[in-house]
Amino acid sequence: MLYRLFCFFLIATVLLPPASAAVSELFVTPENPVVGDTITISGTASPDEPVNVVVSFEKTVSPSDGMYLYRMDGIEVPSGSNTFTVTARDVVDLNVRLKLSLWWTKPAVATGGIATVSHSNLEPGIYSAQIDGTPAAGTPHVTLDITAAQDINADASGNFVYSYATNSIPIGDFQLIVSGLAKTITLSPKSDESSSVGGGSSGGGASLETFENLLISETQREYVTKDSNVSYYFHLDGNVVRYINFTCLTNSSTIASKVEILDHTSTLVDSTPPDIVYKNLNIGVGNLGWANPENIASPTINFFVEKSWVTENNIDKSTIRLNRYNGGQWNRLDTEKMGEDEDNLYFDAQTPEFSSFAITGKVKQSGIVQPTSTNDLESGLMPQTIEPHETKPMQSTSKTTGFEISTGVLGLLIVIFIIRKKY
Incomplete structure (x- = not known):
């Protein structure tokens, strides 16, 4: 002190x-x-x-x-x-x-x-x-x-x-x-008010994921009040999510946040994620449907990717994204690299809400790759690979013109004439 x-x-x-x-x-x-x-x-x-x-x-x-x-x-x-x-x-x-x-x-x-x-x-x-x-x-x-x-x-x-x-x-x-x-x-923290929405230790209940697909499940709880900046920090080995941040827009008492690291694609979705998958995961905050734009603002997920995975799979680091499953499809989230150390790359991703996610990357492209615009990334368009231009060798024609034949015969006769005259 x-x-x-x-x-x-x-x-x-x-x-x-x-x-x-x-x-x-x-x-x-x-x-x-x-x-x-x-x-x-x-x-x-x-x-x-x-x-x-x-x-x-x-x-x-x-x-x-x-x-x-x-x-x-x-x-x-x-x-x-x-x-x-x-x-x-x-x-x-x-x-x-x-x-x-x-x-x-x-x-x-x-x-x-x-x-x-x-x-x-x-x-x-x-x-x-x-x-x-x-x-x-x-x-x-x-x-x-x-x-x-x-x-x-x-x-x-x-x-x-x-x-x-x-x-x-x-x-x-x-x-x-x-x-x-x-x-x-x-x-001091704000006291609970009658206008509280979705209070209690939600997010820490039974998982909707199949037990066989669960590798890690970690739950953290924070006291959440209106206009406060809320951070959940995760520490279990194997959990690639380091923290979740958002600004609370309502009084909600204690709210739980759960991260589930999965063995395969979540059983809660209907399709596999795009590109090469690093990790599949589920994230929940509060009761089902509580973490929506009316209750929270600027939700951010910070996660890491091991460099060994990037090297072994020949991943282009600039293509690493957090993808969210919503409305029957995978959506690529705005993902920004925040730093790196000897072993890991660290990223922030902005998400509108929480559900099933996948961390993915693309294999490095060969050839010359055209620059990819932000619109291309958001729409899921692949960068176009331009193959080097191949110059074909000159080919001889398969046909000989009559003029070329006549010229050859005339030349031969002139040579014979000169030889006979000489001898």
């Missing part, structure tokens, strides 16, 4: 600009926020001077498959000077990946087991963040200190107001520093 407070004030001191105005009054409403609330920070400071606002919290992550990972969505960045800083402890390295429209990554190598990455002057917008890396050998968990700093301006009377959405903050304590004035705030 002492170390945490030390790091908190150290980060705040570093991020606090020298010209930041002194704050004489500070108010935070609501005083006891719950997940999804937007807190309003107001007070008085020196007129027309910048006020620095720092929000900081700690997150403990358990490594899985030789990697630690934490995902945040719905991070609101307003206009103005800002800094987003992550410090990871008990690690070998650290990657901080941010996405506004496209993903970009900033890495760091740890010194003494501690690594820090900072992003500054981010464009305003709604961001997603993925924090990952390699944990130190033997460590049971990795501690992340996550800090966001933003400059705002006091008006001519010295008054300032700033709003901060709690969507990206986990339940528990977080720290607020406004130009050096510190305050600890506790973020």
Whole structure:
């Protein structure tokens, strides 16, 4: 705890600009926020001077498959000077990946087991963040200190107001520093409401899949509230799904998520998946039909593919996709490679809902392949292979013209005439 407070004030001191105005009054409403609330920070400071606002919290992550990972969505960045800083402890390295429209990554190598990455002057917008890396050998968990700093301006009377959405903050304590004035705030889960939809530990019941086809079944449960960013992390050996994320749009209490890894194509579908199959799987979240666009937004599935499978099957890595079975057919989902290590490739796939899935890839094409457009991929069109042009050798004609014969005979007679005249 002492170390945490030390790091908190150290980060705040570093991020606090020298010209930041002194704050004489500070108010935070609501005083006891719950997940999804937007807190309003107001007070008085020196007129027309910048006020620095720092929000900081700690997150403990358990490594899985030789990697630690934490995902945040719905991070609101307003206009103005800002800094987003992550410090990871008990690690070998650290990657901080941010996405506004496209993903970009900033890495760091740890010194003494501690690594820090900072992003500054981010464009305003709604961001997603993925924090990952390699944990130190033997460590049971990795501690992340996550800090966001933003400059705002006091008006001519010295008054300032700033709003901060709690969507990206986990339940528990977080720290607020406004130009050096510190305050600890506790973020609580929302209580159940009468408007709850599909509550309970659904998704963890009996499987609809045949027992013979089940290789692995893993269920995780999370407390789900309106406007919260929900993450389910999976850890069983052989489960290629690492986590599932979505934003909840309704209050639903505790919701279960189940991943089933299958031996063959799911018995719940009527056709085999396209291309070369890496894994067949079923994924369910909540009661049957609960995880629909009315209740959740931006559902994402993170999974990995072993490089050994890619090599053994001569797979083109750019063709690896997560496919979802729906309406009697397989649909290729928007799938993005997020990274790789010595053994695996890591992907994010966006899905409208949850059902039966298959991870697939295409064999590398020989010859010259025309570039494949996004529309081709979505429609399932195969890239066209162009065979090299073969130049045929000149062929002699099978017919000899009469003119050619006459010319030959005349030449022969002239030669005979010259020889007889000479002798």
